[in-house]
Amino acid sequence: MGDGPRLPGVETDDDEERIVCHVDADCFYAACERLREPELRGEPVVVGMGYEPGETIGAVATASYEAREFGVESAQAISTALERLPRRAAIEPDAEDHDPDLTREETGYYRPVDMDYYESIAAEVQDILHDCADVVREVSIDEAYLDVTERTAWEVADGFARHVKDRIRREVGVVVSVGVAPTMSAAKIASDFDKPDGLTVVEPGDLRAFLAPLEVDLLHGVGPVTARELRDMGLETAGDVAAADPDPLVDRFGERGRVLYDRARGEDDRRVEPKGDPKSFSRESAFAEPVSEPGPKYDLIETLAAAVADRARREGALYRTIGVKAVTPPYDVNTRERSLPGPVDEPDLVDRIARDLFAEFEDEPVRKLGVRVANLEFTGSDQASLDGWDGAAADGIDERDGDDPVETDLDGSVTDDEPGTDGGSVTDDEPGTDGGSVTDDGSGGDDSDGATGSDRSPDLPAGQTSLTDFS
Known part of the structure; x- marks a missing residue:
């Protein structure tokens, strides 16, 4: 059981129905x-x-x-x-x-x-998702699954999902559609059900009735070719597939036929599970309006640096790279980073280097700031204080200037022939849905990658509207 906040009286166990959200940005x-x-x-x-x-x-x-x-x-x-x-x-x-x-x-x-710009926006959305759920699995640059079983209850799942939508709209400025269901495949279908700006909640007792009338094209993983073959078999709706003998489906599609049969019946035992360690930790915050004076900006740098260093320590991570992000009007994303000679756990160093990297922007109007630590190493061993490295780090060893580097992972989903669904297509969305590329900080790969955890934000300086991670 996770340790994130949840509603009073909400208890969970491994056998109960999960509450899964699928969040999908509209025309991202x-x-x-x-x-x-x-x-x-x-x-x-x-x-x-x-x-x-x-x-x-x-x-x-x-x-x-x-x-x-x-x-x-x-x-x-x-x-x-x-x-x-x-x-x-x-x-x-x-x-x-x-x-x-x-x-x-x-x-x-x-x-x-x-893509650099889209990934910077996607990171802001993803960080809100990590703040709202204990377990997040990023599918692509614009969609993710959340397990919110320990954060809410079915009686108030609609309000919880609306809160997620509203936060993303308010803090990032993009619109998402959300589907809530007891399984991953049904949540995906639900998020597509009422686009754009949709919100569809399918409770466990309503799942079979929700799926039954849907055209076979709408089943998760069914593209045009498979849909035609299913219709050739006389199966027009998910209800038809659910009522069919599964053996002919297996004969026609192999093991995938069994998956189609199960999902048409609302059966999908996959759990929302992130895979792998995150590649970076970062925190970012927006001013209510662009700020030109250096003082408030350096105060915010201090807050962000402390927050990101604290998270790295709590996660048992050492870092080799420290970076800053400054967003100037109208929405120009500027990043700077500096690499260290070796992995450290040094909060004061994060603050000092972040200030140095930000110095060139101190007199420019800034609407948003971020601090990042990357090239993480997760270890249980103690890390000695690296006082002797401070000078080398401050001298700018391997300092980089430019866009935030992003490592991408193409997802390995087994889907049919739908461009832009969970299969890592170059498109942002196939007709009627949205999908696309992948981003970093532990995200990527359909049903595979994602950074874990959520943070409690430290107190914000006056004038701050939000405090979220960036990658």
């Missing part, structure tokens, strides 16, 4: 672009590659719901997308692809994929 890449350019809100937005005049090869990574109304879909050839929804620039007289017959309402905005 497009949502990130709207954070950077608020004027894109409400407009058709397509994120992809190959849309510049003269380019002939490219694909759509994601399309906003407004763009989908024109027939633009993820994984679609960019040439097809441009035919259905020309670029907004095409209505400008001096544009290379100018078309005098187009109107504003017939065009949309196209933006290139910017």
